[in-house]
Amino acid sequence: MPQKIVALSSIGRFSGTLREPSGCSARGSCGSSASADDLPDAVWRKIQDHPCYSEDAHHYFARMHIAVAPACNIQCNYCNRKFDCANESRPGVVSEKLEPEEALRKVLAVAAEVPQLSVVGIAGPGDALAHAEKTFATFALIHEALPHLKLCLSTNGLMLPDHVERIAAMGIDHVTITINMVDPEIGARIYPWIFYQHRRWEGVEAARILHERQMAGLEALTAKGILVKVNSVLIPGINDEHLTAVNQAVRARGAFLHNVMPLISDPSHGTYYGLNGQRGPTPTELRRVQDQLGADAKLMRHCRQCRADAVGLLGEDRGAEFTRDKLGEPKPFDPGQREMYLAVVERERGDRQKAKEAAQVAHKIEEAPVLVAVATKGGGRINLHFGHANEFQIYEVGPDGARFVGHRRTDKYCVGGHGEADAMATAIAALDGIAAVFCAKIGDRPRQRLKEAGVEAVDAYAFDYIEASAITWFAGRSQSGTVAATA
Amino acid sequence: MAFKIIAENCTGCGACQFECPNNAISSKGGLFSIIAGKCTECKGIYPTQQCAAACPIPKTCVKA
Ligand code: SF4
Ligand code: SF4
Ligand code: SF4
Numbered sequence: 015m016p017q018k019i020v021a022l023s024s025i026g027r028f029s030g031t032l033r034e035p036s037g038c039s040a041r042g043s044c045g046s047s048a049s050a051d052d053l054p055d056a057v058w059r060k061i062q063d064h065p066c067y068s069e070d071a072h073h074y075f076a077r078m079h080i081a082v083a084p085a086c087n088i089q090c091n092y093c094n095r096k097f098d099c100a101n102e103s104r105p106g107v108v109s110e111k112l113e114p115e116e117a118l119r120k121v122l123a124v125a126a127e128v129p130q131l132s133v134v135g136i137a138g139p140g141d142a143l144a145h146a147e148k149t150f151a152t153f154a155l156i157h158e159a160l161p162h163l164k165l166c167l168s169t170n171g172l173m174l175p176d177h178v179e180r181i182a183a184m185g186i187d188h189v190t191i192t193i194n195m196v197d198p199e200i201g202a203r204i205y206p207w208i209f210y211q212h213r214r215w216e217g218v219e220a221a222r223i224l225h226e227r228q229m230a231g232l233e234a235l236t237a238k239g240i241l242v243k244v245n246s247v248l249i250p251g252i253n254d255e256h257l258t259a260v261n262q263a264v265r266a267r268g269a270f271l272h273n274v275m276p277l278i279s280d281p282s283h284g285t286y287y288g289l290n291g292q293r294g295p296t297p298t299e300l301r302r303v304q305d306q307l308g309a310d311a312k313l314m315r316h317c318r319q320c321r322a323d324a325v326g327l328l329g330e331d332r333g334a335e336f337t338r339d340k341l342g343e344p345k346p347f348d349p350g351q352r353e354m355y356l357a358v359v360e361r362e363r364g365d366r367q368k369a370k371e372a373a374q375v376a377h378k379i380e381e382a383p384v385l386v387a388v389a390t391k392g393g394g395r396i397n398l399h400f401g402h403a404n405e406f407q408i409y410e411v412g413p414d415g416a417r418f419v420g421h422r423r424t425d426k427y428c429v430g431g432h433g434e435a436d437a438m439a440t441a442i443a444a445l446d447g448i449a450a451v452f453c454a455k456i457g458d459r460p461r462q463r464l465k466e467a468g469v470e471a472v473d474a475y476a477f478d479y480i481e482a483s484a485i486t487w488f489a490g491r492s493q494s495g496t497v498a499a500t501a
Numbered sequence: 502m503a504f505k506i507i508a509e510n511c512t513g514c515g516a517c518q519f520e521c522p523n524n525a526i527s528s529k530g531g532l533f534s535i536i537a538g539k540c541t542e543c544k545g546i547y548p549t550q551q552c553a554a555a556c557p558i559p560k561t562c563v564k565a
Contacts, residue, residue: 085516086557095557096512111513145519212520212547214554 075359076130079137080117081109082152086140088170088208088224091286092247092277098139100247100278100285109139110337114152121156125163125347127335129355130392137168137190146177153184160347164188168245172208172224174231182238189235191228192245194253196263198222203252206286229267236268243271248295248303249287250277261307272307276300297422297446366394369482374415377489383412384488387422387445387469388480389453396475396483400456401437406444409480411488416481442467452483503540504550505565506533510558517552517562526552537565 086099093100098109112120125131134156136142142149153165166188167181174191181189195201201221208220215223235242244264246257253260261272277294279287286292295303387406389398405423409416422444424437438460445451450470454477461471475483506517506526511533518526518533523546525539535552542564543550553562 084512084514085519085555086514087516087555089557095514140514140516144516209516209520209555212551212554213549 075132076128077133077135078121078124078131079109079135080112080120080152081139082112082114082117082148083136083138083142083145084111084140085144086170087144087172087210088141088220089206090170091204091206091292092249092279092288094284094288095140096284099137099141111139114148114155117152118155118159121163122159122347125160129352131163133164133166133188135166135168141170141172142167143169143173143177146173146180150180150184153186157185162349162352166190168192169231170224171228171231172210173227175227175234178231178234178238178240181235182240186240188241188243190243190245191232191269192247193228193232193260193264194247194249195221195256196225196229196260197256198225200253200256201225204249229263232264232267232269242269243273244269245273245275247277248274248300250293250295250299252292254295254299254303257303258306274300274304274307301420362393366479366481369479370415370485373482373485373489377485379411379413379485379489381412381488383410383414384449385410385419385447386484386487387448387451388484389451390480394480395477396452396480397454397477400441400451400453400460400471400473403441403453406448406451407480408448409484411484416484416488438463442469445469450487452480452487502542502544503535503537503565504542504552504562505535505537506552507561507563508532508534510561512558514557516555516557520551520555522546522551535562535565 081098086093086095089095090100121134136149136152149167153167156163157165165184165186167186168190169192171191171193174189194204198218198221201224202218205221205224207214207216208224209215210220210223232242232244244260246253246260248254248257257274264272277287277292279285279292279294281288386409388396388409389400389403390396390407391398403424405421407418408420408422410419424441424444441460442463445464445467448469450472451464452472452475454473456464456471456473464471472487475487503525513528513531513533515528515533518528521540522543523539523541525536525541527534527536550562556562
């Protein structure tokens, strides 16, 4: 059904709808993100359609996680094992656990509905390699049925060295390891124990084993040419200063991305940290560490810490549509539909990049950069109603153009049971330090509330490309004297 | 001589079942329990009870 596919990229005034695909495949000309520019070509080719690794791809492609690995073999102080792995999803989340055959049915159902699907990952809800047989059996089933899907795997690394051969043999070409320390003394404050070789290890000894296994696993994977991303949880007062050392250690062993995620800590999650008053970083603290590592770390600022059974484009979770009880007979997968979607994406990426470049040439900006927030449901466009946004993508606009710097969640639906006023207060708190919000539409009352909070609501660029709109808006704003000239 | 699982603590993660050398842990309908007749408390095989060492929840795999 081509109509359905074209509708996925809501059409705005910067786009040409009836053009031939522009045929751009080189990253230089086609929608590359700032972080892509310093990656080797071979790496970029592997990740350019991977929504979790490429900031650009995350506008267009979807991932899904399948929860087939409930057991874990270590304990992290930020994890309550009544819930999903806190390395791989946000705390307090419980995924529906699946057997390998159920997981295959789910993937088939999603692939039939969501042509953007390009990645299937196993990240929990415990550790994917604690009982590796189930993980590999699931991957084998999926690979046989839908060979075009990329497979990825996330792990705490404890069992990784034992499985590198298998990972390579199965064609899994992306692995994520959560590495929070390279110093066992620091590790002892993060991991109370591990279960390894039939016994429990505690304290510095446990952290030393984990550290050695993580480094050995990382080295062995990169030696085989498998892309490895490292996640680190930023824990203020414990590893914030130390993450530079982690960064150096993992880069030296060939990790291609180092992603720093904030500790999310709250007494109600029942974690050791939550109950003992360990706080998470503020957005500013997180940004500072990310910037410190930024130059050589190629950070991935769009990571959402998604749930172990998440489905959809990043920032969106359609998991609830595909629970076990809703899976009917598996629908046949239609490769034609996906081909068509890929052609649309290729054209869209090219058009979006061209619009961005044109806007940059047309408007010379000299003021200091500002942050803007965007309500989007994908496609690199401003295409979501302010009131429907559960999160905003944050862009920095300034003399160097517009670049994606992260996202902020409002989570108003997750809180539940609160009135509109509370939802607005949550949104305003999330927009702290933001100059303007771009959305497809916004009501008068919310617009007024935002204005009072010093945030401009902009809906003049509904359905247009994000970067080109932000640049055009910023240029117009500085011309009209809203910002004091700095020159 | 056997271990048991305190059901209200159990998360159903299955770590214990995987580690048990005697296949003594059943998981009917997501409920994990130790079959007393099969459990040897790991004697002669491992120095500690594997279910208790692997279980993420304290005081959940305990002496019956
Ligand atoms: S690795 Fe994941 S599941 Fe295991 S304890 Fe740590 S956060 Fe929890
Ligand atoms: S004590 Fe040992 S034998 Fe008994 S259930 Fe636990 S793991 Fe199995
Ligand atoms: S390891 Fe503990 S929590 Fe997990 S299934 Fe066994 S008894 Fe339950």
